[in-house]
Amino acid sequence: MNTEVRLREALRERADGIEPGPDSWNRLRSRIEAPVVVTTSGPRGTLALTGVACVLVLAFVVALVVVGRDSGENTRVTTMPTAPMPERILAVRDTGQVVMLDATTGQQLAAYDVDGVGMGTQIAVTPDAQDAYVVQGDDKGCDDEHAILRLSLESSDRPPPRVAAAATSPTVSPDGRYLAYLRCQADGAPGSSRPVEIVLHDLVTGEDRVTGAAGGARFAESLWFAADSRHVAFVLYGDASSGASTWHELDLVGGEAFPGRVLPLSSNVFWLGYRGATSEFLGTTDGRFLVADSRDATTTRRLLDLTSAPTRASADVSGRHLAILDGGDLARWSVGERKPTKVADGVAAAAWIPDAAEQIEAPASTMPGRVIAASYDRLVALNVQSGSEQQELGSFPGLDRVSAAHDGSTVVFARTGALPSACDDFIGPEIDRLDVQSGSTAIVVGGSFAPAVSPNGLVAYGFLCEGGTLGFTDADGRNYRSAPLGDARRESSETVEIVEPLDWSPDGTRLLYRIDLKGDAIPRYVVGRLWPAVPQAETEVIEVASGQDLTGAAFLDDETVALAEFVGNGTEVRSWPLREADGAEHPSAVLFTVPGRVTSLVSDPTGQHLLAVNQGDVLYRWSRGDAQPTKVADGVHSAAWLP
Amino acid sequence: MMADMTAAGEGSTDAVDRDARLAALHREHYRGLVRLACLLVDDRGSGEEVVQEAFVRVHGAWDRIDDPLTYMRATVTNLARSRLRRRLVARRYVPPETRAAASAEDEVALLADHAEVLDALRALPRRQRECLVLRYYLDCTEAEIAATLEISAGSVKSHAHRGLAALAKRLEERT
Numbered sequence: 108m109n110t111e112v113r114l115r116e117a118l119r120e121r122a123d124g125i126e127p128g129p130d131s132w133n134r135l136r137s138r139i140e141a142p143v144v145v146t147t148s149g150p151r152g153t154l155a156l157t158g159v160a161c162v163l164v165l166a167f168v169v170a171l172v173v174v175g176r177d178s179g180e181n182t183r184v185t186t187m188p189t190a191p192m193p194e195r196i197l198a199v200r201d202t203g204q205v206v207m208l209d210a211t212t213g214q215q216l217a218a219y220d221v222d223g224v225g226m227g228t229q230i231a232v233t234p235d236a237q238d239a240y241v242v243q244g245d246d247k248g249c250d251d252e253h254a255i256l257r258l259s260l261e262s263s264d265r266p267p268p269r270v271a272a273a274a275t276s277p278t279v280s281p282d283g284r285y286l287a288y289l290r291c292q293a294d295g296a297p298g299s300s301r302p303v304e305i306v307l308h309d310l311v312t313g314e315d316r317v318t319g320a321a322g323g324a325r326f327a328e329s330l331w332f333a334a335d336s337r338h339v340a341f342v343l344y345g346d347a348s349s350g351a352s353t354w355h356e357l358d359l360v361g362g363e364a365f366p367g368r369v370l371p372l373s374s375n376v377f378w379l380g381y382r383g384a385t386s387e388f389l390g391t392t393d394g395r396f397l398v399a400d401s402r403d404a405t406t407t408r409r410l411l412d413l414t415s416a417p418t419r420a421s422a423d424v425s426g427r428h429l430a431i432l433d434g435g436d437l438a439r440w441s442v443g444e445r446k447p448t449k450v451a452d453g454v455a456a457a458a459w460i461p462d463a464a465e466q467i468e469a470p471a472s473t474m475p476g477r478v479i480a481a482s483y484d485r486l487v488a489l490n491v492q493s494g495s496e497q498q499e500l501g502s503f504p505g506l507d508r509v510s511a512a513h514d515g516s517t518v519v520f521a522r523t524g525a526l527p528s529a530c531d532d533f534i535g536p537e538i539d540r541l542d543v544q545s546g547s548t549a550i551v552v553g554g555s556f557a558p559a560v561s562p563n564g565l566v567a568y569g570f571l572c573e574g575g576t577l578g579f580t581d582a583d584g585r586n587y588r589s590a591p592l593g594d595a596r597r598e599s600s601e602t603v604e605i606v607e608p609l610d611w612s613p614d615g616t617r618l619l620y621r622i623d624l625k626g627d628a629i630p631r632y633v634v635g636r637l638w639p640a641v642p643q644a645e646t647e648v649i650e651v652a653s654g655q656d657l658t659g660a661a662f663l664d665d666e667t668v669a670l671a672e673f674v675g676n677g678t679e680v681r682s683w684p685l686r687e688a689d690g691a692e693h694p695s696a697v698l699f700t701v702p703g704r705v706t707s708l709v710s711d712p713t714g715q716h717l718l719a720v721n722q723g724d725v726l727y728r729w730s731r732g733d734a735q736p737t738k739v740a741d742g743v744h745s746a747a748w749l750p
Numbered sequence: 751m752m753a754d755m756t757a758a759g760e761g762s763t764d765a766v767d768r769d770a771r772l773a774a775l776h777r778e779h780y781r782g783l784v785r786l787a788c789l790l791v792d793d794r795g796s797g798e799e800v801v802q803e804a805f806v807r808v809h810g811a812w813d814r815i816d817d818p819l820t821y822m823r824a825t826v827t828n829l830a831r832s833r834l835r836r837r838l839v840a841r842r843y844v845p846p847e848t849r850a851a852a853s854a855e856d857e858v859a860l861l862a863d864h865a866e867v868l869d870a871l872r873a874l875p876r877r878q879r880e881c882l883v884l885r886y887y888l889d890c891t892e893a894e895i896a897a898t899l900e901i902s903a904g905s906v907k908s909h910a911h912r913g914l915a916a917l918a919k920r921l922e923e924r925t
Contacts, residue, residue, distance in 0.1 A: 110918040111886065114871070117864035118887040122785040127798055132776055135802055139809050483908060484875075505875045523875065675814035703900050722900040741902060744877075 190425030191462070192441050197232055197239050197260070199224050199456040201435055205241060205258065207460070210430075210439055213451035219258055221267050229329070230458040231277040231286070234424065236260060239458070240270070240277035240286060249275040249291035249328065250300040260460065275302060276328050279310075280336035280360075281384040281424065286310055287339055287359060289330050290317075302326035305339065307359050318357070321365045327352060331380035337361055340370065340380060340388075354378060354388075372399060373407060379419060383426035391417055396429070408684065411440060413447070423459035430457040442665055443614045445645050474716045474730055479518055479543075481506045481745040486520060486541065488749060491728055494740035500546055505536065510560045511747035513613070513712040517582070518543055518747070519551060519558040519566050538568055543749070551580050559618070561611035562712070565640060567618055568608060575603040577620070579639055587639045610661045610668075613712050616641050619651070619660055619668060632660050632670065634685060649685055659705045663714030669698065671705040671719065678705040680719065680729075699729045699736050711748045718746050768812045775818055776805065782888070783826055789883050790830035792872065800829045823898040827880055870920040878913030881906055 128134075195216065196208045203224050207217040221243065228242040239260055244253030255274045256267040270286070277288045289302035303326070304319040320326060320343075327342035337360040345351040351374060357367030372378050376390040376397055387398045389410075396410040396417075411429075418432040427442045430450075437454040438447035477497065478489045484506050488498040505523025512518075517540065524537030537553040551558070555568040555578055564582035577589040589606075605623040609632075612619075618637055621630045632651040651660070651668055658678060659671035666685050671678045678701045703721035710717050719727045719736060726743040727736035780801065788797030804825040808818060815821045871879060880899060884890045895910075896903045 110914060110921065113863065113867050113921070114882065114914075114917065115886045117867035117871075118789060118883065120864050121868060122789050122887060125785050125788050125797070127781055127784045127801075131780060131798070131802070132773070135776065135805050138802060138806050483912070675811055724901050724905050742905060742908075 190423070190427050192428045192439070193423050193459045193462045195460040195462075196430055196437070196439070196450065197230055197458050197460050198437060198451070198454045199228070199230065199241065201453050201455045203455075205239075207260065208437075208451055210450065210459075213437070213449075217260075219267070220265065221256060221258065224256075224456075225253070228456055229276045229278065230421075230456055231279045232260070232458050232460050233279050234281060234283045234461055236461045239460075240279065240288075241267075242275050242277065243269075244275075249273060249289070249302060250293070253291070255288055270308070271306065273300065274306070276330040278330050278332045278339065280332045281334055282336040284309065284311060284336060285332070285360065287330060287332060289326055289328065289341075302328060305330065305341070305357075305359060316362075318359060318365055324366060329380065333381060334384040334386055338367075342378075376407065379421070381422075383422035384424045385422075385426040387426065389420065389422055389429075391420070396420070410442075411447075419456075421458050424461055428459065430459055432457060443616055474728075475711055475748040475750050477749040478718065478726070478728075478739065478746050479509055479511055479749045480726060480740065480743040480747075481509045481520065482740075482742045483744075488543075489726075489740055489743075489746075491739055491748075494726075494738075500541060500543070501548065503539070503548075507536065507745065508557050508707075509745045509747050510558050510566075511749055512560050512564060513562045513748075513750075515543065515750045517560050517564050517566075518749075519560050520745075521556050521558055521568075524550075524553050538566065540566075552578060552586065557607045557609075559608040559610055559620075561615040561618075561640065562613060563615040563640075565611075565615070567611070567620075569606050575606060577606050577608065577618075577637070581639065589637060609659075610709070611640075612662045612665045613714075614665050617662070617665065619662055621660070630657070632657060632668075634668065651683060651685065659708035659719070661708045661710040661717065663710055667714070669708060669710060669714075669717060671701070671708050673704045677702050678719070678721065680705070680708065680717070698731075699733065701727055701736055707745055709747055716748070718748065720744060720746055768809070771818070772805070772809055772812070775808075775822065779819060779822070783822060786823070786883065786888060787826050787830050789887060790827065790880065797830075800826055803829055817897070820894070820897045823884075824900060827898060831876065866921065867917075870917050873920065874913050874916055877901075878909045878916065881909040882913045882917070885910055 192210060194210055196210050198206055198208050200206060203222050205219040205221050205224050206215050208214065209216055221241070223243050225242045225244050231240040233239070237260060239258045240255050241258055242253060243256050251273050253273060253275055254269045255271040255277050257270050258267045271288055271290065273291045274288045275291065277286060279286055286308040288306055288308070290304050290306050291300040292303045293300045304317050307316045307318070309315070325344040327344060329342050331340045332338070333340060333356065337358050338356050339359045340354060340356050342352050342354055343366060345353065354370040354372050355366045355368065356370055357363050357365065370388070372388060372390070376392045378388055378390040380389065381387070382389040382398055390397050390399070390407070393416070395412050397407040398410050399407045413431075413433075415433060418434065420429045420431040422429050429440045429447075431438045431440060431447050432454060435454060436452050437450045437457050439450050440447035474491065476491060478491045479500070480487050480489050484504055485502050486500040486506060486509065487496050488500060489495065490497055503520070503522040507521040509518065509520040519538055519540050521536050521538050536556045538551040538555050538558045539548045540551050541548050551566055552568065555570055558566050558568045560566045566580045568578050570576050570578055579587040579589075581587075603622055603624060607621045608618055609621055610619045611617065616636055617634050618640065619632065619634050621632055623630050634649045634651055636645060636647045638646055651670070656673040657670055658673050661669050663669050663682055668683050668685070669680055670683050671680045680698045680701065682698060701719045701721055703723050703725070705719050705721050707720040708717060716728065716730045718739075719729065720743055721727070724742050724744050726739040726746050728739050729736040783801045783804070784798050787800040791797050791800065804822055807825050808815065808822050811821070812818075871882065874882070877899075881895055884895045884898060890898065892903045892906045895906045899906070
C-alpha cells in the first residue's frame, strides 16, 4: 500500500480515539484567571521556582548574582574583550624611588634617577609608553615644593625635567594629546596650600588652559581623564554644612563651565577614578572592588572580593587588569581570575605601562568571512556576504546544532546516531567532531545533544537520558560529567529537567546554558564557571535572566551576554551585563530585531558580529553599527562563525 | 469572570470580544488541537496540557495575533517540542518497574500495520515528523504548514519529501 495512505490511516486511527478530558473550558478559564506560581518542595524545605539560585546552590557553590539595570545608551564603552595583560608596571617604592617592574614576576627592570616622589601620589603614563608624569614632594599638600616631573621611560640617565610647580594629580588623555593636573595655591594657613584650578596642557602645541574652581570650591587631590580624551573627573569637598564630597565630570577640552555635572556615585563607596579608558568608575568598599557606569552611576557591579581593604588601585587602558596596593604590597588581578597575585612589596604607588598604543574602544574587528551551517541534513560552509555555498562538508541524518571554536580549529555538531538511546524508544543523538580541512568526522560522545565548544576545545553538551547533567569532553578526548542536579530518589530531584549548553565566554571559563524546570514553562538562562573549565573550588553560577519568551543567548564578552526575546512580531536582541541586582530586572537597549522567532544566537570572538537563525530557517548576520540585520541564506537551522 | 479581566489600557468591550472569540476557538478546535498535540508528543496526558498552556499564551498575546488558529497551532507545536524533550528526561528519574502501565484509555489498540507506521514516524527527525503530521492528519496545505511552523514553503516541501522517503525506506526494511 502507498506510504502516504498508510501514514494517513495510521495517524487517524491513533488520533481519532483521543478525547480531551472533561470540563476543559472551565479548567482553562481557571488557569487564565488565576495564574499559578509553581513551587517545589523537597527535603531542604520549600523552594520558590523564581529563586532558581536555591536549586542551583544545592549542586553548585558560591555567590548568586542576578541581572541589574543597564539604562545607558548602546554606545557604552566596555572593556575590550581580549586585551592581554601589560607586561610592565611603573611603581614608586616606599623609599620614594621610581622603578619599572615586570608585571608577572615583580622583577625590577629599571630604576630612574629621581628621588622624593610622593608616596601614594598619582602616576600618569602616556599611551605610547614613552613618558610618565610623577609628583615629587611629600604626601601632604601641594606647595611650591611639589612638582610634576616628566620621566622618560626609555632612558634613566638624567634627572627628569619639571613640567609644573605647585602641582599634583597628573593625568594624560587616552589619545596622548593632553596632560591635565591640579595646580595649588597657598590657602592662608602657614605652610598650607591646596589645589585651586585645573590646568589643561596641550602636549602638541605646548599651550595651557586654566579652569579655576569657582565659588571657593575645594578640590581633593584626584583628577582623571575620561575615555573620550575630553572630560575629566575630580572630587570637590563638601562645604562645612553638608560635609559630603562629590565627584564631578567636566568637558575640560570643550571648555565647559566649572564644575560640570555631578556624578551620582554612591557615597558608601571609596571611588578611585575611571576604570582605564572605559566609561566605568572603579571603587572599593568593605574589601571589595566595584564598578559603576559613569553615565548611569546609580547601580554598581561587583568586580572582585578581597580579604582586606586595598589602599588604592589602577586599571590598565582596557580596564581588564588592575594593579592593587594594600599596605605596601603590590598585586595584580585580571578579569576572570579568582583572586589577585602578589607582584612585589614595599610599593607605594603604581601604574600600568601600556604594551602598545592601545585603542580606547574595542577595536572594530573584521567580520569572519565564512559561516558553517546546518542546512537540513547537510553541513556546509557559506560565504557570509553572499550566502553562497563554498563547500559541502558532509551529509548527516538528523543534523542539529553546530558549534565552532573561535579559531575554527574545532567544529562539533549533533546528529542522529546509529544506536537507540538508553532511556526511550528513539534513536539516540550523538555529537561528532569535524576536521574542516580533511572533512573526516569522529564521534565525541553518544546519547548527547546541544554541543558548545569553548575556545580551548572543551565541548559541553546535555545528556538525553540524564537531563539534569552536563557533560564535557576535552581536546584529548577525556570525558567529564557535572554533579547531578539533585538526587534521583528524592522528590526535589525532578526539579531540573534539562540542561542545554549554549555558548562559552571568550576566555573559555564561563558556560552559558539554559535549564528547564519541571512544571515551569519558562526556561532559565544561567552562566556558570564550572569544573573542568575552572578548578572545582572556583565554581560559581549566575542567573542571567528569565524573560517571558527568551529563545537564544550568546556571550558578547566575558561580562556581557546577548539575549533574544520573542515579542510577538519579531525577536529583539539585547545585551545584558552580568551585574548585581537592584532588586528587579530591567531590559537593556535593543541591539537589533529579527523577523520571526529566533532559535539560535551566535557571536564572533569580539562580540561585534552576531548570527541569528529564526524558526523560518533563515540565517541573519548583524554587526555593531548596523541598523538592522542582513539576511545571509535560507534553509539554515544552525550556524557558527568560521574564520 | 473572564469578561472582567482587562489588559492595561484595554476597554471592557475589547476584553469581552477577545473572550468570546477565544471561547469560539476552543469550541471549534480544542479537540483537534489536543489530537494534534498527542500525535506530536505521543502521550495523551501531556498533549492536553500542551494545548491548555497554548490557550493561556494565546490569551496573553491576543492583541498581537492576526490569525489565532495558526498562532495556536504554532504554539502547540513549539510546546510539544519542549514537552517531548522533558518527557524523555523525566523517564530517567522513574525506575522502570514503578512506571505505570498504559491504561486502556491511553493505549488505543492499533492495527499492527499502523503501529509499524507510527514507530517509523517516531524515528524521523523532528521537523520531518511535524510536517508529515500536519499534512497527513490535519490535511494542512503547504502554506498552512509553513505558517504554523514559521518556515518557508520550500522548507515544508523539502521536509515532507525527505520525511516520506525516509518513512517508506524504513517500512520497506521491516517487511
